[in-house]
Amino acid sequence: MARIVCEQLTKRYGASVAVDALDLTIAHGEFMVLLGPSGCGKTTTLNMIAGLEEISGGRMLFDDTDVTFTPPHKREVAMVFQSYALYPNKTVRENIAFPLRLRGTPRAEIERAVEATAAQLEIAHLLHRRPQELSGGQRQRVALGRAIVRQPSVFLMDEPLSNLDATLRLSMRSLIKRLHQNLRATFVYVTHDQAEAMTLADRVAVMRGGLIQQLDTPEAVYARPANTFVAGFLGSPPINLIEGAAEAGAIFARGDFRLPIAVAVEAGRTLTLGLRPEDVSAPGEGLTTIEARVELVSPLGSETHLEVLTVGQVPLTLRVPKEWRAREGETIVFGIDPARLHVFDRTTEARL
Amino acid sequence: MQATPRRPVAPRVMRGMLLFCFSALFVLYVAGPVAWLVSSSLQSEAEITAVPPNWLPPSPSLSNFEAIFTAGERQVTYETRRQGDAATGGFLPSGASNLLPSLWNSLTVGIWVAVLNLLLSVTAAYAIAVINFRGRRATLYTVLATRVVPDIALVVPLFLVIRNLGLINSVGALVVTYLAITVPFTIFILISYFEGIPRDLYRAARIDGCGHWGALRHVYLPLSLPALVAALTFAFLTSWNEFVFALVLTQNVEAQTLPIVISGFIMDFTTSFSFVNAAGVIAIIPPVLMAVVFQRYIVSGLTAGAVKG
């Protein structure tokens, strides 16, 4: 089992800094997701954990052993790539057996391990084929097989599902989750898809510009985002962010639009208010009532998305139960619980 | 109601005719001179000196080639050369017996150069293309820069060095020299090709437990067959065809390569034309054969990434 510690981890390319003094501890057996937009440094960090990128500054420790300068083939990690990276000149069987072969594992044992892995991933019938003959989903399973056959203590995954189509992605996601539960190894998973992060992670590190914006469980990151970036990155449809200012008496104001907030802020401070689309309900006791005109109705079957324009010309996107009947041009009223509002300082973008 | 318009026939026929014409011209241009060479080599001296010339050998015979292959057995002195025989008709160059040994020399040198070249270039190209090491750029530019100075400038200093080492007329000296002049280009070809191989495969191999040697062996080499063939062919052809260095570094007949011996024939104005043409045909067969047989590999090997570079 391995505990991974990144200590002030830095990666520089000439003058630009891709990863900026990152501090991250991944407990053993944990499923850690590095989440962020492209260019945020998540893949670079993963590559540094793997040993595929040279570390410009800081240290990397596996279970208290300094591996900063250990080359990748000595690090005993397994990795799954977005492009699958299967050896085209080898059969599926040879692909999966390869890491064991390199370690001089006796033949009988290799056969056993390959058969077991193939059975577990339901690709036993493909063992004699070559990667070119397989579909995307099958290739990804082979890639997973190649990774788990070694029974490593650390699994690294670089956007493994991005090349798959939507339905396949869902089934592979549960496969990966089940693998984690069965293998009880440390998983480090990179993705830009927040749904993957939410469903798979024990903890999420939201990254941007080479820095960790927030490191916490998915629920915490979703319910209490540390800044507007994190708030906007998680959740679909994305959180409504409204710019305005504080008024005396804990009121958020933007033009004619006013909402009481649950945080004490001095008057005049510029704020950004966050309202998750699902945090609205029918008007009721203790809730602020808002009146708005419906601009666009998008029924999804299971729920409905409404784009509305409130008093004060503030556009909002709402997720409402399918029973709510609303038509374009109509005016509706709904209630907001001030405790569920997210208040951020407009300039620092940090949560208040 | 409209009738579906039919594809006009005339432009297609036109295209076909144009293609045929140009193809014919192409074949004539590319293969014509060589065909004439071959035809001349199959003619006797009498036939070959006919005016107007015989396009096709009226009675094709391999006697010229026979003369080459048996030249060693015959003592060609100033007296005997004039007699010759009916086939060669005219004069055998006194160096005729050198042709076969020089053929053998060229073959030996060529094969050594091709094989050693591959060994040297593959490893260096891998390092430069894949490993990010300090001085990577400098190494590449230095390697390529050795080809900027024209060969003639290098001949004399090289001659002096090799003479001081007592290695004049040695196969080894030629091999090493040819290695130096072919390696830059083959490294270039291999680097271009290696860079076309997806980096993720390299990463997967390293993670699976390959060091650099393993990555080279399991990922880059298996997937680079066209480039390897192109490099081998280029190295062999260059050393087979090379002239200037061989001229200077081999002084005696035992060590001379084919081009040198043939150039001797050409300069010797008493040589029979048919004989010289036959010698030319012998010299042309191995490289042309290699080029034609490996053409597909050469093309894909030379050009993957070459133009982007």
Next chain:
Amino acid sequence: MLAALHRRFGYDERSAALLVFPVVAVLLVVAAFPILYSFWVSLHDIVLTRPLRRPFVGFDNYLRVFDDQRFWVAVARTTIYTVVTVAVTTLLAMLVALLLNENFPGNRLLQALLLVPWATPSVVNGLMWKWIYDPTYGLLNALLLKLGLIEKYRVWLGDPDLTLLLIANAAIWKQMPLAALLIIVTMKAIPDDLYRAAKVDGAGVFQRFLHVTLPALRPGLMLVLVYETMISIRHFDLFLIMTQGGPGDASFTLSWLIYVETFRSLRFGTGAAMSYILAITTFVLSWAVIRFLGRRI
């Protein structure tokens, strides 16, 4: 610091050093040393007829070269030769590429034939064309007489006006395949969509060539031009085989001058200086072609 040491002697660095060492070693001995030694020679007055006296003369040799009449004659000859060779090679290569890029039965066979001239040794190339140009028995004479283009047999290689062009012809024949190959590959990389869009816009065959093919071919053409220039400037083998600089000085190129100076006059100092002038010229020219044409096309 330990980190810096690791960077310098870590696994990657050690592996790279090991992998690159053989090549570097060979090149150092066989190429680097002669190159440097040759430069050193060019700075001294070394004549092999009096090998013991080798005074250092700085750049005198170079100045002497520029004063030498023969040098400028050689420059003129080399320029004409190079321009003609490069231009015609590129043009022919382009036509051949256009032909071979089309899909038609037998295309593969033609492609296989393409490399025949490239594989031909320069000695045989020279021999072949010399035989074709032969004044008494040559094919050229016979052909032209038959077609009625000449009245009697001519001594082709003895004609000072034609010699350079005839040699160039042999060189072009041998060089065209590689150039054509490079162009073909660039052509194949042009996405079909561009042609389809052009057709929809109403472009005819020639216009498509002008507006789609040519611009996309630019990097390939550049490479071809630079490579051909570098090669043609240094051509030597054909000149040795076919005309030896003659008749008179009709085919007296820079390479030939260097050869004569070094191996016949045995003046190594000036010979080396000439080589370096040639090397620098080649370098500058390639750079100029890249810069100038790279912007215009």
